[in-house]
Amino acid sequence: MQKRIAIKNHLQEIQLTTQRTVAMLIIMLVLIAFLIMRLGFLQLIKHDMYTTLSKKNWLDLIPIEPTRGLIYDRNGLLLAENIPVFSLDIIPEKNKNISQVLTEISKIIPLSETDITQFKKELAQHRRFDEIPLKLRLTEIEVARFYENQYRFPNALIKARLIRHYPLGAAFSHVLGYVGRINLDELENIDATNYSASNYIGKIGIEKYYEDELHGTVGYEQAENDANGQPVRVLKQIKPVPGKNLYLTLDSRLQLAAEQALAGHSGAVVIIQPSTGQILAMVSEPAFDPNLFVAGISGQDFQQLQLAADKPLYNRTLRGLYPLASTIKPYIALQGLDSGNTTPDFTLFDPGWYQLPNKEHIYHDWKPHGHGTVNLNLAIVNSCDTYFFALGHKMGIRAIDDILDRFGFGELTGIDMGEEVPGIIASPTWKRRVKNTAWYEGDTLNSSIGQGFMQATPLQFAQGIATMANRGKRFAPHLLLIEQEPGKPPEPQMATELEPVNLHNEAYWKTIITALQNVMTQGTGHVHYGDGMPYSIAGKTGTGQVFSIRHRDEEGKSEEQEKLPEKLRDQSLFVAFAPVDKPQIAIAVIAEHTNLAPNIARKIVDFYFLGPPAPVTAPTPNKEATANVIH
């Protein structure tokens, strides 16, 4: 039966299966056509998209941090360098429980609270996928101890990195400033690409002002990555361009001498080379160790610095405002001559007081019974207030403001550091705006002896006296001497000349400068500065009132001053330049709550001209001379 059926249907079955085979072929061809269309879609139409995706998969640009430029003083002494340290870094992504890891690590390597706070701060900001330093500057023992336990911390690693170091520490802290970790605010204002590998940025001082020069340009490494994100090989490398090296105008020996001379007092010293405007020394005391800030200062340390009564973080050279006091007198005298309100020969009898016409109020000279008959020279030499009350009254506040303005007071000096404040040239408009009261004639009198509202920064004091030394020629004070791109010749910075102070008669310069020289040989300067210096010097002292005790006439008595708490004592000011004929330095010294400014200046100027002092064997007799207040 089976056979019968088979024979009967044989041809029909062949026909059927052949048909079905052909149908099968057609179905297969359709499917293959569909597959080929799909391949064409992926490989021909969407090729570009997938190429991009593929590259994104395996190519990674790893930024390389440029080495920060070095900072030298004018003699090539290193002021800011980069030193290699070992840091303990954490790769945060892979760590689920950071706190636990930190606890474990702290059992091996002691972590300060600052380390942890700083780390968590950075973790929160978290700009990149790479390691965050947990602790900088590991000791060799800590490094060894970590390596012993490394297997326990797959996401922690020891990394060698360069960090900023300031070998001279506090002496340059206010000028150089410091670098610190980039914070969120800064992140918004920087070129994120150029800083993609950088952890540090200049926070203040030269480090901040010349940030662009010092930072350099980021480099890149194009690396091939595998699916786990591990680099397989480097395909291309664009080397980072290191930052420029800066040579500052500062003379570190002079700077250190100034710091030592000022040590123990709050105050500021600024020394300018009058012929160029180069700043040779700029010291603000007290200071701080900038190295503390590099690794991230602890909250406690920072608070201590910030709350200290003598304000070590405060850069007095640029931000401290002091009354011009008697140092204003040479400028007023110059204006008096130039405006024809006085002559070198004009004399005035000083009874010890001055009274405005038709007014009852009496303005006392600092010397109770007066200086007697004084001409311009004597008025400057003895710092006669009465003479300047009269001259100021005659000239009026506009003329006073005018000369101060021409010498650069009341406006930013434009020093390449930023941070500075403009100071105040008081005027009726200013008083109306700020104090909302009218300008009185008495204000003019106070202004003419520098005790009113006039305020200036130590830098402006120095710039003013440098202009005087230059006979009116003015240069913008600056700190950058040479900029050097690595591998390229150094580029010296040109001095920027400012609008000079022009007088109707050049001879007036000599009149005033001679008077200033006399101050140092016979007048108020001589008392404290002493004599016996082998260089000629012209200068002017001043005492700024912090607290008016009873009245001006009693202020001169130092016994009164010494009864006061230190912070209410007067500030002593001293400006000078030397030598008189071809000035090499112009110096401004401000010492708060003491009358030692000329003494301090002496040490510094002597150092400049004579080199380091001989070892001191006995207490200097200068101490006794400090009994009197300087005018």
Next chain:
Amino acid sequence: MLSTNTFQRTHNPHQNMARSFWRYIHIDLYLLLSIILLTIMGLIILYSASSQNRVVLEQQILHISLAFAVMVFFAQIPPLLYQRWAVWLYGIGLFFLIAVLLVGHTGKGAERWLSLGFIRFQPSELMKLALPLFLASYFHKMHLPLNNRAIFVALMIILVPAILVSKQPDQSTAALLIIAGGSVLFLAGLSWRLLCSLAGLAVLCAPLVWYFMHDYQRQRVLTFLNPERDPLNKSYHIIQSKIAIGSGGLFGKGWLNGTQSHLHFLPEHSTDFIFAVCGEEFGFLGSIILITFFMIIILRGLYITIHAQDTFSRLTAGSLTLIFFFSFFINMGMVTGILPVMGLPLPLVSYGGSSMITLMAGFGILMSIQTHRKLLTT
């Protein structure tokens, strides 16, 4: 018509001699050469996909040699014997499928291996051959087209092993079994209407089966299919695979230059996703060439089907050809993202021995059908 062909060929004595030699050892030269062509290209791709791993290459050559031996062995057995033994093969296969569920070894989370003391094998692979053979021998005794009873029995013959295999769980092999059985039914002239409704039913059943599975079972399936699967991103494989193929473009990135596979973005690049390596390194043209090599085998398989002399041979040959087609088509569809991800290797190209031996055994049966043909007619 067939006899005329034979007659014409005898005019060339040299050709005749050559032919008769291959006929004598029961090897189909066309099929052999096209398989060799494909395996050579497969080895070239595998060498790159394995990151130039010589050990992998040597292992694969060993697999291929073994598989060729199996093929030659299967080619020696006349179709009549297959027809007679089919029922036994099927029975043994079924027995082992049940056995593997009870005492099977768990490999990669699925019970598919059965240890017979000295050898471990997958009963589902045996079933891939036994099922079409048994159905063909069953239909051989039937009237064609089939009556309803025969269709019902056939469905049972297909579904019982398919369900057992899917219980392992190995859904992709189960699907291949259904395709194998279905192809026999199709060739046997199952009406288009019934075919469509059965296909529809199968499509409906697939999610239903999925639905009734426990979550951990699904997880096991998925984990088995993609051992490196990113649990958060289920589409990681296919995305990387598409990137590999798409970035290859027209000419490809060049041999050994595929970044997707060499940097391990492409998962399973030596096994299931090897087609993506081909697409990445040899581009659109290289993929077309590879598909062409596959299609040459298919065409030869269909040629053998049409020229087979009895219903059993035709159904078997057609079914084996179709299984081969679907095993590479599903893989390529999966890799290019037009089919869901299933754990099916690309036949003759992917690294691995087990499925290759089954496949070559199938080619051996095809050769047997082709080379024993003349003996039956003369």
